[in-house]
Amino acid sequence: MxxxxxxxxxxxxxxxxxxxxxxxxxxxxxxxxxxxxxxxxxxxxxxxxxxxxxxxxxxxxxxxxxxxxxxxxxxxxxxxxxxxIAPVLEARRLFPRMTVYENLEMGAYTRPKGAGFAQDLERVYTLFPRVQERRGQIAGTLSGGEQQMVAIGRALMARPxxxxxxxxxxxxxxxxxxxxxxxxxxxxxxxxxxxxxxxxxxxxxxxxxxxxxxxxxxxxxxxxxxxxxxxxxxxxxxxxxxxxxxxx
Amino acid sequence: MTTFDLFLQQAINGLSLGAMYALLALGFTLVYGILELINFSHFNVFMVGSFIALWTLQQFGLFGQETILVGLPLAGVLLVTFTVTMLATGVIGVGIERFLLRPLRDVKGPAAMITTIGVSYILFNIILLTVGADSKNFPNPLPPLQIAIGGAVLRLREVLIWIIATLLMLALTFFVQRTKLGRAMRATAQDPEAARMMGVEVDRVIMTAFFLGSALAGASGLIFGLYYNFTSFLIGFNAGLRGFTAAVLGGIGNVPGAMLGGLIIGLVEAFGGQLIGSAWADVIIFAILVLVLVFRPAGLLGRLAPNRS
Missing domain, CATH: 3.40.50.300 (P-loop containing nucleotide triphosphate hydrolases)
Structure with a gap:
């Protein structure tokens, strides 16, 4: 091959x-x-x-x-x-009692805030308008599909x-x-x-x-x-x- | 005293006891939330804290109740004593985790919990052997200010205890809710493996939980001394058990739950003691615990099963 x-x-x-x-x-x-x-x-x-x-x-x-x-x-x-390297974990594995926004913040954990955080957030929101709508919601209450979008968004926040x-x-x-x-x-x-x-x-x-x-x-x-x-x-x-x- | 005055007086007492238990309960809950470990060494970290506070106050030349401070000197002495006590107990807690519990982190079964019981007894005996078995008079530099509310008496020390406990709990809440490390702590409690894969250094989070919990136990030990005007190597057991009960009652692992649980236990102790005698207060406290656990096993604000896969 x-x-x-x-x-x-x-x-x-x-x-x-x-x-x-x-x-x-x-x-x-x-x-x-x-x-x-x-x-x-x-x-x-x-x-x-x-x-x-x-x-x-x-x-x-x-x-x-x-x-x-x-x-x-x-x-x-x-x-x-x-x-x-950033993961999108099996079964999403969002932090269920945190908001969508906090989950995205966790994705950027290893990067100093300010270092393009707003820009990356914007990118995730553009990719997933639904995630932006739900940003204040507790992650555990989202549907499976919405959770997967947050999980992918969370990985992107690491700028991997x-x-x-x-x-x-x-x-x-x-x-x-x-x-x-x-x-x-x-x-x-x-x-x-x-x-x-x-x-x-x-x-x-x-x-x-x-x-x-x-x-x-x-x-x-x-x-x-x-x-x-x-x-x-x-x-x-x-x-x-x-x-x-x-x-x- | 009228019945209402008695009620008011016991509410005042109960809130003070509750503040003390709530601060203790937070230490159990922070550690349990992350490690699912019941940390019995917490009982005597609290007790050691009250001695560290005692020694610190003595460094200011304060012994017993004869020296009264007001204004800035009082504020300064209290600030320094709280800071020194909390830092010292915080470091003790971190030491216990780093050197005695971390090596057992991946050992299944009750090894770590038994170790915390052992550490508790070591602290207990160190104080017994070095300080002795007598109760020690705890310095109280507060002016004997009080106001009468009807027939009830509200003393300066109670107001001070409430303010300090409230400030500490607000600070902790701010830390857990608003800071990056606090967020990492919540994430680790909710899903340790996922948190790790976000890049969270879990060791650091665990260390933070021990530091904060133990520091709050130190503050609680200082409040014990100010409230009861004595301390002794024996105080850890009763107060610790109430703090632990408060954490379970509120829902162990849940920060607001620990605060609520502490307040409830404090009020029950005060009112129970008034109504049917203090010997019965323990019976009531633990009867309430059992009833809550039967009907609401996760505690008042807790969740039954952590959301883990």
Whole structure:
């Protein structure tokens, strides 16, 4: 496959354990600057662990994680955020008893206020007029779709160069799924690299440039999204809905 | 005294006790909110605080009740004593967290809680062995000003206790609601992992919770001394248990809840003592606690389950 020449994030032979459980087995990823890369895989394949390893919530037992060429596998999470990695967490994980605005402030936590805060807020509000309308509301009372917008907005407030998204479409109505994927594409077009775990493989492959397929902790397949869409194994395992007679 | 006068008098007493318990309850609630740890060392950080306050006042040449200060000297002495006491107990709290509790942070089960009980006894015995078992007369430099409201008496010391406790609680509320570190503290209480992934240094947040809670316990210990005119190595248990009960009553982990709970416990103690004797006040306090927990397990202002996934 075509490996990106200008990587922003790399996993080099990463092994991660939970106790005795070997979750990531010698995993290698290369995420190029400006790409959207999808990570596909079934339950317990190691997708969320990948995200946690990037954010430093889980430390790998061996291997290297490089961000912008620097080894980050031993850095505290706060330092990774400061360097430009922001998460959109599985199930949104907003701070439920804080207002929408305070959640956005938390997104900018590692940046001194004033350093473009108002400008970033404006950008989020432009992207999500709904978030602006709801800025005074307690986050836990928003609908799932609205929460996802705040979660993405919160990540943008960190002014990240890489956003790691864990299941951005989970639990959303089809209308919101469309919208969220449009937004992801838009954010990417403005220059932010996206590494995305997603159950909804057809959606994920429709906007991604490349993808990796993870199976019980091992990368079993990788390639351009186009190649993967046409791969019979992928079509059967992840794109079941395309197996309609006549669909090509 | 008429019944109304008695009522008024007990309301005055109850508010003062309530201020003391509320400040204590806040320490339990701040730490519990973030670590889900019941910090029993808090009982005796409060007690040590009242001794630090005693020693600080003695540095000003104040012993017993013979020296009265007014105006600026009084304000200055109180300001310095509160500051020194709160800083000292705050540092003690941070030390307990840093050296005794942090190593146990990821140990499952009751290890950390048992450790806090152990620390509580260590503080208790240090004071017993160094200061002795006798009650110590607590300096009271306040002029004996008082006004009569009907048959009830409102003394300067009560007004002062209310003002100081209110200012401290307003300051804490401002910190938690309006500052960046306070916001990080709330975020950590609501979802520690998500807060961490926003770049919050959780160790720093935990340290802050211990510092603030312990500093407020120190202030509470000083207020105890001013209110009762004595202190002793024994005061931690009763006051601490009331402070803890206040935190649970209000909804542990909830800051306004701790304040409300403290006030309620203080008023119940005062009125209960008046109506059916002080020996029964404890029975009433804990009966109320049990009833609230049966019918509202999360406490008056609390939520049953933290919103976590």
């Amino acid at each position: 075509s490996e990106p020449t200008d990587p922003i994030l790399e996993f080099q032979a990463v092994n991660t354990y939970y106790g005795d459980l070997h979750v990531l087995k010698n995993v290698c990823y290369t995420i190029g600057r400006g790409e959207i890369v999808s990570l596909l895989g079934g339950n317990a394949s190691g997708k969320s662990t990948t995200m946690k390893t990037i954010m430093g919530v889980v430390r790998p037992a061996s291997g290297r994680v490089l961000f912008d060429g620097a080894e980050i596998q031993d850095m505290p999470t706060s330092e990774r955020v400061r360097r430009g 160069r890489l956003i790691c998204m864990d299941e951005p479409s989970m639990g959303l109505s089809p209308l919101y799924v469309e919208q969220v994927f449009d937004i992801i594409r838009h954010i990417n077009a403005q220059g932010t690299t996206i590494f995305m775990v997603e159950q909804n493989a057809s959606m994920a492959l429709s906007i991604a440039h490349r993808a990796y397929v993870l199976q019980t902790g091992q990368v079993v397949l990788s390639g351009t999204a186009k190649d993967l869409r046409e791969n019979p194994a992928i079509r059967e395992a992840y794109l079941g809905e395309l197996q309609v007679p006549g669909a090509a």
